[in-house]
Amino acid sequence: xxxxxxxxxxxxxxxxxxxxxxxxxxxxxxxxxxxxxxxxxxxxxxxxxxxxxxxxxxxxxxxxxxxxxxxxxxxxxxxxxxxxxxxxxxxxxxxxxxxxxxxxxxxxxxxxxxxxxxxxxxxxxxxxxxxxxxxxxxxxxxxxxxxxxxxxxxxxxxxxxxxxxxxxxxxxxxxxxxxxxxxxxxxxxxxxxxxxxxxxxxxxxx
Amino acid sequence: xxxxxxxxxxxxxxxxxxxxxxxxxxxxxxxxxxxxxxxxxxxxxxxxxxxxxxxxxxxxxxxxxxxxxxxxxxxxxxxxxxxxxxxxxxxxxxxxxxxxxxxxxxxxxxxxxxxxxxxxxxxxxxxxxxxxx
Numbered sequence: 001x002x003x004x005x006x007x008x009x010x011x012x013x014x015x016x017x018x019x020x021x022x023x024x025x026x027x028x029x030x031x032x033x034x035x036x037x038x039x040x041x042x043x044x045x046x047x048x049x050x051x052x053x054x055x056x057x058x059x060x061x062x063x064x065x066x067x068x069x070x071x072x073x074x075x076x077x078x079x080x081x082x083x084x085x086x087x088x089x090x091x092x093x094x095x096x097x098x099x100x101x102x103x104x105x106x107x108x109x110x111x112x113x114x115x116x117x118x119x120x121x122x123x124x125x126x127x128x129x130x131x132x133x134x135x136x137x138x139x140x141x142x143x144x145x146x147x148x149x150x151x152x153x154x155x156x157x158x159x160x161x162x163x164x165x166x167x168x169x170x171x172x173x174x175x176x177x178x179x180x181x182x183x184x185x186x187x188x189x190x191x192x193x194x195x196x197x198x199x200x201x202x203x204x205x206x
Numbered sequence: 207x208x209x210x211x212x213x214x215x216x217x218x219x220x221x222x223x224x225x226x227x228x229x230x231x232x233x234x235x236x237x238x239x240x241x242x243x244x245x246x247x248x249x250x251x252x253x254x255x256x257x258x259x260x261x262x263x264x265x266x267x268x269x270x271x272x273x274x275x276x277x278x279x280x281x282x283x284x285x286x287x288x289x290x291x292x293x294x295x296x297x298x299x300x301x302x303x304x305x306x307x308x309x310x311x312x313x314x315x316x317x318x319x320x321x322x323x324x325x326x327x328x329x330x331x332x333x334x335x336x337x338x339x
Contacts, residue, residue, distance in 0.1 A: 047316075
């Protein structure tokens with residue numbers, strides 16, 4: 001090592017000319033963001049846990065929730081997770097068209113999820129079980145709505161990245177962004193596991 | 207590694223870029239499919255337990271639903287989020303453990319405090335209820 005430095009005619013440099021692990025630190029930073037997001041959901045789950053049985057003489061989860069719809073919703077999110085995984089595998093193979101294809105499929109599953117959730121919300125509000133009906137429903141709409149909002153922004157992010165990849169290709173910057181969205185997307189699926197277990201299944205169970 | 211001749215620098219850079227691409231994804235089709243199949247099973251069982259009313263006891267069903275949910279979260283962490291003790295020199299795992307501790311404190315603390323608050327609340331008579339603001 002020292003030989004090559006002396007042999008080299010250029011000026012020796014005593015500082016780092018390249019950042020050593022730029023991608024790496026982005027991933028760690030994004031992971032820390034996800035952990036802080038996890039705290040938001042933890043607080044909302046705690047709120048739901050505390051208020052979830054205060055029906056104010058209104059409807060209870062067993063009266064309101066349609067588990068078939070929730071099962072379809074869960075399947076949509078799970079499918080979107082695996083198709084995002086396929087997109088990442090295609091990205092590693094440097095296959096731009098296939099990456100875009102799987103990202104598109106992921107976006108479609110995400111959109112169906114949001115559509116079904118909006119349908120459920122509108123249906124509930126129409127039945128008179130809106131967020132202002134009882135403490136249980138306030139907590140429910142806040143928790144599930146926050147998750148839905150995350151998915152919505154995930155879809156916007158996904159579409160943005162599809163445009164980016166289409167225009168600039170799978171450059172390192174786009175790969176880094178896709179990695180971040182991958183973590184975000186899978187993280188939302190993890191949160192959804194908590195939602196369907198605690199809110200829907202345990203709710204209907206009574 | 208701190209100094210290179212220009213040629214080495216290029217070679218190093220190329221290698222670096224490649225290793226990053228490879229390192230960053232570190233998921234294979236097999237691991238994704240394993241995670242997917244496990245998730246389907248772990249999702250289907252609790253839905254089936256509740257929708258078909260397999261157990262008479264609600265408590266047993268609830269325990270199964272929560273346990274299977276927890277297992278599925280771990281499956282997602284490992285197969286989809288590629289969590290392990292080595293990535294980022296163990297810092298992601300440290301952050302995760304820290305978060306789990308905080309979440310556990312926040313959840314158990316909230317339930318504990320609020321439960322006691324509810325049980326120790328002064329009983330309210332209809333008369334008092336009427337005069338409430």
